[in-house]
Amino acid sequence: MRFSIYLNPQTRGPEEDVPIIEHTVAQAVRATRAGVHGIALTEHHFSGYNTYGNNFMLAAHLGSQVPDGTMFLMAVAVPTLHNPMRLAQSCNLLDVITRGNLIVGFAAGGSPVEYAGLGRDPSVRHEQMLHNLEVMERALDKKPEDPDYEWSTAFEHGSLRTRIMPAAYHASRPKFARATQNDEGVVWTGRKGWYLFTARETVDVIGPRLKLYTEALAEGGHDAAFIEERLDWSLVQKQVIIRETDAEAVAFARARMEEMGAHQRKNFAMTGDIKDSAHLKSVVGVSPQNPDEFLQRAMIVGSPATVTEQIEAFAEAGVRHMSLLFNFGFMTEAESNRSLDLFLDEVLPKFVAAGRTSGN
Secondary structure, three states: OEEEEEEOOOOOOHHHHHHHHHHHHHHHHHHHHOOOOEEEEOOOOOOOOOOOOOHHHHHHHHHOOOOOOOEEEEEEEOHHHOOHHHHHHHHHHHHHHOOOOEEEEEOOOOOHHHHHHOOOOHHHHHHHHHHHHHHHHHHHHOOOOOOOEEEEOOOOEEEEOOOOOOOOOOOOOOEEEEEOOOHHHHHHHHHHOOEEEEEOOOHHHHHHHHHHHHHHHHHOOOOHHHHHHHHHHOEEEEEEEEOOOHHHHHHHHHHHHHHHHHHHHHHHHHHOOOOOHHHHOOOOOOOOOOHHHHHHHOEEEEOHHHHHHHHHHHHHOOOOEEEEEOOOOOOOHHHHHHHHHHHHHHHHHHHHHOOOOOOO
16 A cells, blocks of 8 residues: 545635645655655645645745655646646646656646636536547647648647757656546546546445556556556545544544635636536536535545544555545644654554554
């Protein structure tokens, strides 16, 4: 079992932004120095759901502060919100900065606030994600001597005359992943040979999903060594709250979900004029607005012993990498650090002692 720390801190307002980002950086550095294998960073804008917004820039900043070999996971970048040439450049430059220790995951996103702010139509997010990825991949493969590449998306167009610069650390592109929660996306990801990022489901759903992914990798013609490496770094993401007792952890989790739910309802109320906004509110699966379901499917909550048992259940289902979020629902620095401290002090050592963690 590998672990990465997932960085997605929420903010209530501008007065909180700087201390939250400073705390986020400190947690990432402390976790990786304590033996956590990677850092996962996501992309959200304008809604307060993610304070730092630009995951490529924050990853580049962290690259010089964490141990060599730390894996960086963009979980995720949203292609439809980017110019595909700039996205290709960002992927390659970050791959160089991290010396090839990078997996860039992609997803369609979902928040209508984000699409509105960046001038995108959310009703075409899925088809445009796949189209933008195709444009980006063709640009990454282009050599200077190749004919000009005339490209277009639903929102812009251009002509690539030379090549994407810089090249990636080892090849023309870094390693890629897709984040998905449905069978069609899982099969697409496996056949393409990308890593699989998934979340917000129980063990009984994740186990078959990984089996389907493994079968799709084989159908794609990939050999056993390739498949094993993909399974090593594919991830399942969970929000984690750890306290001394299960009751204390669950009570704190419910309080965090209540505040997150109120915040989401406020943001969604601003987007009723946006096409498909009602559907977009649920594209990421379960929501804190449904606390019982969110607690069951999106979170790992309890005492250190309970959290260890829950992680072991995922390991038995075939999960080799879990990406864990310790700062969720407008926690204070002390509240977030309490979960991380208990994980590093009482949960992580059990997996190390049992030989159940792996490095790069």
